[in-house]
Amino acid sequence: MAGAVVRIGAADFEPGAELRSLSERTEGAGGLGCFIGIVRGEAAGRPIAAMTLEHYPGMTERAVRAIAEEAQNRWHLLGTTVIHRVGRLTPGERIVLVMAAALHRGPALEATSFLIDWLKTKAPFWKKEHFTDGAEAWVAARASDEAAATRW
Amino acid sequence: MAGAVVRIGAADFEPGAELRSLSERTEGAGGLGCFIGIVRGEAAGRPIAAMTLEHYPGMTERAVRAIAEEAQNRWHLLGTTVIHRVGRLTPGERIVLVMAAALHRGPALEATSFLIDWLKTKAPFWKKEHFTDGAEAWVAARASDEAAATRW
């Protein structure tokens, strides 16, 4: 098992380079699942100019690494990569990358879904939305996201 | 809707470039799901030296395009890319790429799973395995693959 690569930070990432890196360290894999999240231009129907992601340095990395290792064990993955950006991000920017390599397509894609559901709902991040009219608000936890995460 | 990009042929592909291309033509997407299939070094426990994918030029492209468009309608996708290689491929080589862009992560990943399940079971391809001992055999349709495809 090549293990989990986890990075939390302000820097952007290059999906192609990350895919190549995962592929190189997971020889024998038959499938790579991948999800890339992009900042949308609206929140609950209101146009946003930006969003700010806050994290708890140290704890957030530990929590993400723990869930990636749980996914590796549960789906017998050959490797995972989780990259999550923090700080101020504008619509159209990449915000998150999840990848999972496995022998077969089923586990690769299930683990990818599991990880992104967890990241979007349970991971220690706090999100503030900056609306185009100048207003800003911290996002409250969403019931529908809780439901998505509990199906695992 | 940016529509489906479908390519069937012998040429390899560069996942990073394809992701960039899909992203550029699906402005407003919040999520890109992706699956990359890689030739494994064994088939049913026997080591293989290569496999050969045969297709029906014309019909295969039409069938793949039809299913990509079905996925676009069903999950309200902003765009899809399906690339499938044919000819002789050796272990470790990329064989298939599926990508789906949507407003949210759920549809993007569900459509990706749907498309790869269909491609691996129902698409007009025929697969011959070349074992390391020199034997070769055409693969028969697999019951487990049929089950995966019928869950949709």
Next chain:
Amino acid sequence: MRLLYFAWLRERLGRAEEEVTPPPSVETVADLMAWLGAREAGRTTAAFAEPGLIRAAVNQEFAGPGTRLAPGDEVAFFPPVTGG
């Protein structure tokens, strides 16, 4: 009528395609398979010996045994698809 063959059917027949002019009694895919099978009678590795193993497409669409044929159709025969 243009016929195409794929995978082990192509290998067993030793050709990927051919032009044929079946008699008027050949009206459906099943008729065509029977006619092609009869043409092979006596060969040791008859490709159409087990029609249940063979699938067809007419003009690049999957077609059942009862599908009616017209002159000029492109008819393909192949084993069940195995996916990519």
Next chain:
Amino acid sequence: MRLLYFAWLRERLGRAEEEVTPPPSVETVADLMAWLGAREAGRTTAAFAEPGLIRAAVNQEFAGPGTRLAPGDEVAFFPPVTGG
């Protein structure tokens, strides 16, 4: 004891962290929240006014109200996480 604050709690308190030395009677996370809330009494925008909206971590692990504290612990308070 080192305290960390995140999101609107950090904004409302006007600081991201501080060092505190609570009295020995503060034994749990709930005790610490009550003690911090009392310290704010009378301010117009008391951050700890609604403890039900606040979650905690002790030494970088999520911690319920009954979690016991030790000197030197790193204790963080924040709203429920909203994910990335």
